[in-house]
Amino acid sequence: MAGASLHLLKSQTLLPVCCARAKEEAGNGARLPDKSPNARVLVLGGTGRVGGSTAIVLSKVRPDLRIIIAGRNREKGASMVAKLGGNSKFTEVDIDNVASLEAALKDVDLVVHAAGPFQQAEKCTVLEAAIQSKTAYVDVCDDTTYASRAKSFKNRAIAANIPAITTGGIYPGVSNVMAAELVRASRSESKGEPERLRFYYYTAGTGGAGPTILATSFLLLGEEVVAYNKGEMIKLKPYSGMLNIDFGKGIGKRDVYLLNLPEVRSAHEVLGVPTVSARFGTAPFFWNWAMEAMTNLLPVEFLRDRSRVQELVQQFDPVVRAVDRISGERVSMRVDLECSDGRNVVGIFSHKRLSVSVGTATAAFALAILEGSTQPGVWFPEEPEGIAIEDREVLLNRAAQGTINFAMNKPPWMIETDPKELGLGIYV
Numbered sequence: 001m002a003g004a005s006l007h008l009l010k011s012q013t014l015l016p017v018c019c020a021r022a023k024e025e026a027g028n029g030a031r032l033p034d035k036s037p038n039a040r041v042l043v044l045g046g047t048g049r050v051g052g053s054t055a056i057v058l059s060k061v062r063p064d065l066r067i068i069i070a071g072r073n074r075e076k077g078a079s080m081v082a083k084l085g086g087n088s089k090f091t092e093v094d095i096d097n098v099a100s101l102e103a104a105l106k107d108v109d110l111v112v113h114a115a116g117p118f119q120q121a122e123k124c125t126v127l128e129a130a131i132q133s134k135t136a137y138v139d140v141c142d143d144t145t146y147a148s149r150a151k152s153f154k155n156r157a158i159a160a161n162i163p164a165i166t167t168g169g170i171y172p173g174v175s176n177v178m179a180a181e182l183v184r185a186s187r188s189e190s191k192g193e194p195e196r197l198r199f200y201y202y203t204a205g206t207g208g209a210g211p212t213i214l215a216t217s218f219l220l221l222g223e224e225v226v227a228y229n230k231g232e233m234i235k236l237k238p239y240s241g242m243l244n245i246d247f248g249k250g251i252g253k254r255d256v257y258l259l260n261l262p263e264v265r266s267a268h269e270v271l272g273v274p275t276v277s278a279r280f281g282t283a284p285f286f287w288n289w290a291m292e293a294m295t296n297l298l299p300v301e302f303l304r305d306r307s308r309v310q311e312l313v314q315q316f317d318p319v320v321r322a323v324d325r326i327s328g329e330r331v332s333m334r335v336d337l338e339c340s341d342g343r344n345v346v347g348i349f350s351h352k353r354l355s356v357s358v359g360t361a362t363a364a365f366a367l368a369i370l371e372g373s374t375q376p377g378v379w380f381p382e383e384p385e386g387i388a389i390e391d392r393e394v395l396l397n398r399a400a401q402g403t404i405n406f407a408m409n410k411p412p413w414m415i416e417t418d419p420k421e422l423g424l425g426i427y428v
Contacts, residue, residue: 045115047071053359113139119219120306140169147262163374168365172263178347180382192341199278205324222303223260227277247332248415250404256281266380350405364398
């Protein structure tokens with residue numbers, strides 16, 4: 001699947017989301033026309049690593065799209081527009097200012113919210129504005145609280161006839177769809193029921209994503225880890241429960257640690273798997289030690305204070321960027337599913353550059369929405385109303401562009417070298 005073309009579109013058979021003209025005519029909601037040429041896509045955080053990467057992919061895959069880069073820095077905006085070409089422009093937007101958002105969303109068909117970090121955000125300002133302006137929406141949220149708050153707008157989005165996906169990036173996002181496909185295939189091919197689902201993630205350094213991902217990581221250290229064990233919610237210490245996981249070709253074995261990530265709860269509730277957990281690890285190895293030390297030594301109140309964490313990130317940033325140049329930015333996701341009849345299957349996704357792969361993944365969700373895969377409402381990626389079951393393969397093919405290793409529904413031995421897991425503490 002990794003070699004499939006990004007131009008593998010289903011636009012001939014799917015009903016894409018509305019264009020701006022249809023929005024104006026729709027009355028109670030968005031009308032879905034037969035095609036989405038020249039759709040206007042607003043990328044919030046478009047001058048950053050994630051948003052910028054997303055905009056670049058969208059401009060290459062769909063040159064007809066009119067891409068609006070939104071941010072606070074006009075100089076960076078001008079630089080991004082120069083990369084994208086004449087079918088793009090920059091607009092200055094403050095996502096905390098309702099009037100600024102409303103002005104930016106006027107005559108826009110889809111907004112891609114990549115202006116993180118999402119941790120400690122008190123409101124879903126962009127999603128609310130998107131519903132109010134009848135604009136389709138996708139975000140790259142990686143925070144459990146924010147994702148749950150976004151889901152609370154489901155009925156309002158349905159009433160406005162607006163499709164929206166939360167946690168629609170690479171992880172969470174593509175990893176959710178991988179999990180959904182493993183569960184679906186297992187239920188159709190196996191006599192047993194899915195019992196244990198585990199997400200494992202590895203990123204070298206910050207993956208080239210810079211201060212935002214560093215702030216996200218630090219803020220997550222202040223959150224208790226929510227996992228599920230045989231149907232019961234349990235809470236665990238962040239950056240504990242180390243396992244040594246084999247990520248296969250191009251990555252090898254890496255230590256990963258428990259983190260509080262939104263796909264754990266959504267996969268448990270949506271897919272009905274009783275035991276679910278997520279772990280993350282980085283490189284060089286001393287970054288893992290540093291994260292573990294921060295968890296043990298810094299007060300929780302400090303780690304939950306967004307402003308103080310941002311200050312800490314600024315202090316660390318020069319060192320992190322220097323190490324990033326040495327460590328590279330490889331990224332890998334491994335999703336393991338175990339069933340009651342002994343069936344064990346794995347999905348693996350590895351790429352040399354997170355800064356590229358995250359844009360490809362986010363663009364895949366944006367295209368799915370534009371092509372009509374998403375129903376009105378606010379959905380997680382693994383929900384069929386978010387990404388239709390028949391469209392999952394297309395999304396995964398698009399997201400897997402440039403991967404060094406991508407496989408789905410394989411037994412562990414087919415992707416591993418000398419499988420081995422070492423657990424500390426509660427094993428979920």
